[in-house]
Amino acid sequence: MQDLKLVSQDCADCPIRHRAVCARCETDELERLEEVKYYRSFEAGQTVVWQGDKMDFVASVVTGIASLTQTMEDGRTQMVGLLLPSDFVGRPGREIAAYDVVATTDLVMCCFRKKPFEQIMMQTPHIAERLLQMTLDELDAAREWMLLLGRKTAREKIASLLAIIAQRNASLTAHPKVGDVIFDLPLTREAMADYLGLTLETVSRQISALKRDGVIVLQGKRHVTVPDMRILLDEAGDDSDGGMLA
Amino acid sequence: MQDLKLVSQDCADCPIRHRAVCARCETDELERLEEVKYYRSFEAGQTVVWQGDKMDFVASVVTGIASLTQTMEDGRTQMVGLLLPSDFVGRPGREIAAYDVVATTDLVMCCFRKKPFEQIMMQTPHIAERLLQMTLDELDAAREWMLLLGRKTAREKIASLLAIIAQRNASLTAHPKVGDVIFDLPLTREAMADYLGLTLETVSRQISALKRDGVIVLQGKRHVTVPDMRILLDEAGDDSDGGMLA
DNA sequence: CGTGCGGTTGAGCGATCTCAACACTTGTGG
DNA sequence: CCACAAGTGTTGAGATCGCTCAACCGCACG
Incomplete structure (x- = not known):
């Protein structure tokens, strides 16, 4: 299943180049990101991260679909996010994963080592700006979903x-x-x-x-x-x- | 009910100084914000903004509680956010309110004219950083609430x-x-x-x-x-x- | 051929909703 | 001062939507 080979390692050719967290980066900013990035792929059904685990990277979904899931002790589960290509996983400044991240379909992610990513973000307003925008969009989507869950x-x-x-x-x-x-x-x-x-x-x-x-x-x-x-x-x-x- | 008189107009004395969107601002940054800020107060039950209305300010809750509410055509309503002191209302870059904002209790808000606030934010990483952090927290809270709405x-x-x-x-x-x-x-x-x-x-x-x-x-x-x-x-x-x- | 997985369908149950009556408090006006 | 209405909250009875438990189908795979 190595889709990896099908995905260019070059940001310039990246299918999510214009929508992901790096969308607004200039060439030199991309180069800094490329130094700390690596690709990982998962088969449908695989768990990317377990809730409560230490997470030493953040990532963008390149291809495929992942889901964020919360689980209660008795097993009841609620999906709290559906991650499509270009969506961002992980939270700068947080050590521990708050949710299970599961590959819903075969999945390729562009991961950044967390520590250096945070450093780059501090020095690169373009990244922080884009991340804020994406987070606000996700918040809107979550609230739309709250209406669905509560009242539909x-x-x-x-x-x-x-x-x-x-x-x-x-x-x-x-x-x-x-x-x-x-x-x-x-x-x-x-x-x-x-x-x-x-x-x-x-x-x-x-x-x-x-x-x-x-x-x-x-x-x-x-x-x-x-x-x-x-x-x-x-x-x-x-x-x-x-x-x-x- | 003019709590306004009870609230200092001076950021240095502000009860939410250390938690609001301005929490990380330096003195000079605060001064710029103070130029575009004004207070508004509402009685319990009053609507601050209607969904779909033009919104030419963003704001922080200073005292009291406000709620964000979504409504379907047939009247079903779902609260999608509970705004406590220091919480932020409005979205930089958005013209139109996405939700009804209602004063749940008597309420005082510290409003910033949107256009100048956006400008200041562009030049003040401290504000954008804090807003990102707050937005990520709200997203977590929203996802916690999705579990509640869907499964509890x-x-x-x-x-x-x-x-x-x-x-x-x-x-x-x-x-x-x-x-x-x-x-x-x-x-x-x-x-x-x-x-x-x-x-x-x-x-x-x-x-x-x-x-x-x-x-x-x-x-x-x-x-x-x-x-x-x-x-x-x-x-x-x-x-x-x-x-x-x- | 058996097994596991994803999916469909049925029967009965139960948590929550709907509709309705009523209690308490507050404010208004005769 | 009392009658009344409006707002908020409680409680009951019955209806209903979605859940639980269970049987079953088709398909892929070893």
């Missing part, structure tokens, strides 16, 4: 998740809003349940219900077609078009 | 909220852990419900249940005594002592 019905939760994944795919592939929206679910039913604060049975039932009602079309378990995005967004209960058409 | 029972939710308020009071009054923990609830039952993703009836019932079971003692509706903090923390379902005794 199971059906609305599923519709919201599908809408979010659809929207992200749309933004990545950058294709205009022609015809159906089509994508593959990168999560198992159980992972969706952990994200949405549901059981996997409820997830399965609600997906079946959306399919039965024609809101989505399924081919296999994971391949989703959305005939009319407006209907899905309506099912999600979000404000009007949720900014998608804006 | 109503009783655990109430116990968690009580524990958090108790802990905050303990940290403010800085009195050692002798004897009972005593505090007043700064929230109505409805506000608690909005925070916890419950109905106000369920909040009321669970508080009654905790009282019946001796976990808490009530005098009136708002005055709470916790005979044994460990029992409350246990009811909250958090890891062991939740770091309180650490």
